[in-house]
Amino acid sequence: MKTKRYGCIVLITLSFCVLNAQNKTIDTTYRPKTYNVQVRQFKSYPDNPNDIVFLGNSITARAHWNELLGLPDARNRGISGDTTFGVLERLDEITEGKPEKIFMLIGINDISRNFPDSVILGNYEKIIQHIQSKSPHTKLFVETILPVNSNFKAYERHYHKDNHILEVNKGIKELADKYSVTLIDLYPLFLDNEARLDAKYTDEGLHLNEIGYLHWKKILQPYLAN
Template sequence: MTLPSAMTFLLGGLLLAGSVLSKENPAELAVPRDTTGKSQWVANHYKRMMALADKSPEKFRIVFVGDSITKKWLDDSGSLWADNFGSEDSPFYALNLGVPGDRTDHVLYRLKAKEDGGLGNLDNPAIQPEVIVLMIGTNNLFPPHDAEQIAGGIGAVAKRLKDLRPDSKLIICSVIPSNSAQKDEELVIPANATLSALAESMGDDVRYLDLFSPFLDGQGKKNTECYEDGLHLNEKGYEVWFSELMPMLKETLGLATEN
């Protein structure tokens, strides 16, 4: 091979490699959170969360996976969580694997097995929920991944959950309205449209729950009465999520739907 042709080959290879790398979706990569300094609270939350997971793990019928919007079921839903998901005697007894600030890439890291360098949130084989409820993606808006990346990241988490628990049914919740109408229009709505098709493509045991529409007011704008700030739900917001989720949960669990 002559020197010019060798350089051409090398340059072509570098360009191809760059093209492949440019297509890699950062929202689909398992990335750990910073747990040092001011971020030490993240590590502390992991410990508290997994301590609850190790308490009677075989009794969980539902696992919620997500970010602060999921975690705050425990704090801001009034008595909804305690009365419905918090008792071992409840048919909806649930484990909350919500971590404030998490993006899809962080959840993928949490779901990665410890032996592979992850946190192993579902390493315990005794945790065998009948249903997994996934809501993630809001933090991927800051700084923004694009709509395709966000949907891809959520899809990667959904597929990882099904790989880990193939016998569990999965409910993929849409991203709810954010603190920016522009982001909703450009990112959230297109991502959610992709999620609906994704759930359908994954089979009969995967369902999509639209939570964007229920959080709009009569003028089609975000219903601020459901939010404690621009992003997080207040008690009324959790009542909306609860009312939308429960019929699907009951159906999925094979429980009679209340009239």
Template sequence: MPKCFIDPSAALIFGAILSILLVTALATRFENAAWQAKVDEFRQFKGHADIVMFGDSLTASGHWQEMFPKLSIINRGISGERVGSALLRLDQITAAQPRLVFIMLGINDIRRSTSPDDVAASYGKIINRLADVESIVVQSTLLTNSEVHNAAIKRLNSALIALCSKAANCRFVDLNVPLSRDGSLRPDLTTDGIHLNGAGYRVWENQLRPMMAAVSAER
């Protein structure tokens, strides 16, 4: 009876692949559970606000009410958020009956190799479903310290500009002008090449201040 020989190197590679798949599956399960927990939390706490901040971890980490204490602001950012899953929770925006909505999404989609065109298509659905909101500000997806990601981010932002030009209540704001240098996120404004530090949030705050002041003046 012929003997069966297993190449040790092949066994190691197979084991490594299984380990990666297991870790990825566990991480995805945890991410989905954390997302659902946050969605459930937001739906328990409903209230009206002048402004809703909507997006991923970049939005979630912002101390918006402290930046603009004279306005009522609800933060509806969730870490790891993608455009497709954001579509599932737009009720968190409309329930607040805001006059102004700031949106920033896209980086988590790009990092998972979703094409800029597909991200923009989902973004367009968000804008369409918020047609009754008085004003939407789509903020540029921020550049990172990765050239590969930045090429896709630039394509996405170009598509977002085109989307906003077709919606009467939508305005595009390019935050990459003050936050980036030489085509990448400024190293003095980031903690890891993606997320902002305190100084980065101050730059962001200053870019939003004129729009926030307009809402405050109309109250």
């Protein structure tokens, strides 16, 4: 009996430690340092029903969408380092203007922070539901998460998580189908022959360079014309 009781205590202790370790990896309160000031800036800008919003993290934030696309109504709502939790928190600023279109690319920072697939996709579903509820006439385009290239060394936390990216992208596709949202499957269009982010599109294995953005532009053009 003593041996069995001791074994139960060890099992309970180990289970608690595992759960505690998992909780430490999921910081839902994390926001980038510039998050608050950027959201306040976004709120200070006038809204227009013709707005075409690009929503996401640094991959979105680094593009000059007006110049890249030649669209005066393009609005950059990317925040470097943002996650699906951050997008959810600032989504009212997006939907209150009832924009014509929203193009959303988000999730790689969630993956870098080891958020479980179910958490990321749960947030995705909440984002889609919020947009469809608060701005039902807005056309929403969800884009699959881009691949990374672990041959580079600048962003080690984001590398070697290709299967995680694939699983989340699978879930994004399922949500797009479930909610009749237009899917733009970016992931395969940026791969090299070894299933990595093609080095011609990046300088450090995570973000896009000018060639990468021009490639993205070509992919988006049919969706911008409608």
